[in-house]
Amino acid sequence: MSSTIKKVALRNLQIEDYKELKKSMIESYPEMAGSYWKEDDIKKLLKVFPEGQLVIVADGVVVGSALSILVTENFAFKTKTYKDITGNYTFSTHNEFGDVLYGIDVFINPNYRGLRLGRRLYDARKELCEQLNLRSIIFAGRIPSYGKYANEITPKVYIEKVKKKEVYDPVLSFQLSNDFHEVRVLKNYLAGDSESLEYAVLLEWNNIYYEDNKKLINVDKSVVRLGLIQWQMRSLNNLDALFEQAEFFIDAVSGYGSDFALFPELFTAPLMADYNHLSEAEAIKELAKHTDAIREKFQKYAISYNINIISGSMPYLEGGHVFNVGFLCRRDGTYEMYRKIHITPNEVFHWGMTGGDIIQTFDTDCGKIGIVICYDVEFPELSRLMANEGMNILFVPFLTDTQNGYTRVKHCAQARAIENECYVAIAGCVGNLPKVNNMDIQYAQAAVFTPSDFAFPSNGIKAEATPNTEMTLIVDVDINLLKELHEHGSVNTMKDRRHDLYQLKKLK
Structure with a gap:
């Protein structure tokens, strides 16, 4: 972790950031050689969805990024591989009328980890999701520590152990702490991801402010x-x-x-x-x-x-x-x-x-x-x-x-x-x-x-x-x-009720 940072900023990605973006991406994925976006790829993303591309800049240097596209909820849930969700890496799957923000990449340069910069990127994504009135944020998260346990437990059991904090996974543990919940396990999601054995977890964060068929008048008031x-x-x-x-x-x-x-x-x-x-x-x-x-x-x-x-x-x-x-x-x-x-x-x-x-x-x-x-x-x-x-x-x-x-x-x-x-x-x-x-x-x-x-x-x-x-x-x-x-909330009295032990219902 860098100990000399004086200024941190979060903003939209610009094509002029590409060289620094590429450098941070290569350093973030040392186990996956050649796994960085080409400049033409970034140009395509900025053309179709500029507001969905975010970067973290520390002392003028790009040290992290979150890249996204828009898709429909149905498409996000039925698509099973990274290649398919990105349209074979062409972003042809981006749908300007989509109701879901799909995260196709997020990373922080390892030299700048431990500063909660990743949390800033996720908070910015959530804010964007609310501003665009989207249903949710969805993406498939790697489980890079699973390879160490693959001979002992299934991915399903592994996920439960991560949720109970019996096992730490650098990706999944972070996602869960940011209020994402798991939807299902995906097999053969990202080719070449040997650490995860190509498994991934489809994750979702729901926008509680989403309004279906948003009205321009007679909208329920926020402040009463x-x-x-x-x-x-x-x-x-x-x-x-x-x-x-x-x-x-x-x-x-x-x-x-x-x-x-x-x-x-x-x-x-x-x-x-x-x-x-x-x-x-x-x-x-x-x-x-x-x-x-x-x-x-x-x-x-x-x-x-x-x-x-x-x-x-x-x-x-x-x-x-x-x-x-x-x-x-x-x-x-x-x-x-x-x-x-x-x-x-x-x-x-x-x-x-x-x-x-x-x-x-x-x-x-x-x-x-x-x-x-x-x-x-x-x-x-x-x-x-x-x-x-x-x-x-x-x-x-x-x-x-x-x-x-x-x-x-x-x-x-x-x-x-x-x-x-x-x-x-x-x-x-x-x-x-x-x-x-x-x-x-x-x-x-x-x-x-x-x-x-x-x-x-x-x-x-x-x-x-x-x-x-x-x-x-x-x-x-x-x-x-x-x-x-x-x-x-600090506590969730409505959500944490033990319905397995007691229930309340009307008799009439």
Whole structure:
């Protein structure tokens, strides 16, 4: 390894680099005499796909390179030899409409190894793959140490030992550490590769940002803006007064370009003041008579303010039972209902509520979301099932009367964000509500929680509102950070589950 390097640069290959490129290639493959690209070959590559040819330059000298062509995924998977993939070394197989970046060569001059220069080339290839919206990077990697073990084990067993780090292979070990996974073993891949006994491993790196039939409009957003409403309980004379206050908040958060407005659980409770002379069970049924009108009004707000509204929750009468439900009112005018699954002892005792029986996620123009109401967030199975369906954001409208109740919601919501590698947004009611039985005091602090990894806040809290104060909280969340976390996080809680030992599934 050179110890006197002062400057390293990565850039596209130019034909003027050829002499230095040839020298580094010869030094990189001493066991394969004559295995270097001729100048005419490099000219052809630069003509058909200049952006796919990369070099590492150390103090002005070309010390490494990565060469690529474009092919279709089907062609990459069915082609079995290096000669065939390169069109007998003519690059006639390059397809400008290909959806895969095929790596035909990568090397670092042995005098410059140990500086992680190869990793720079691979990172640049990945970046190019993302920029060109390609499905993946594919290539066949040599296994130069296999010749030492060929009399003892098959290539398949050898690959498993390399994966388990029981055996080190200078090529395959490096590829696996760069997030490539093996597809299959190829025989007679590269003529003259005596070290590998002409075996190779077809490897693939998947572009998690690839979009099939990429759209120019109505593309799912990467950065999603959330508007959380910390609702002050107050006396309301009638339904119109509730609409006036709700529209004020919707107008406010939409004015900041929010994609979602989240209301708390049972924020409509002030309307029960008119029924305080009734029992709690009868009063909640009277409140439920307003639910359809509130949903219809929120649908109109969603359209006119161009925002997706999560209507917190409200009582709903169906078949003689009282459910705790809410509505996702999309800005395109459609809506869907969600129901609280787990009912608290208080809700059962005072209101005779019944739990819902549907576990679901919802498609929106900002991706797939989940919604659980208050107590539901304390049951990790619900959100895990939603995460299995691709949920990126979990919304939790809640209502807690004391700080210890809020603490349960907060810490469980944080746990859901970490274990499901998603964002969790919570919003509750604050203040006191006289003249409404069983709704005397409220405590809340709206917040957005994140996974706990380097791309996110170290404490897993994206933002928090001021406790027990009426306000809004506007927060941006980046969905692409979740995609990166799923594949390359410090830990992979979704991928590393032991499905061989336990599984979770819906019964309905």
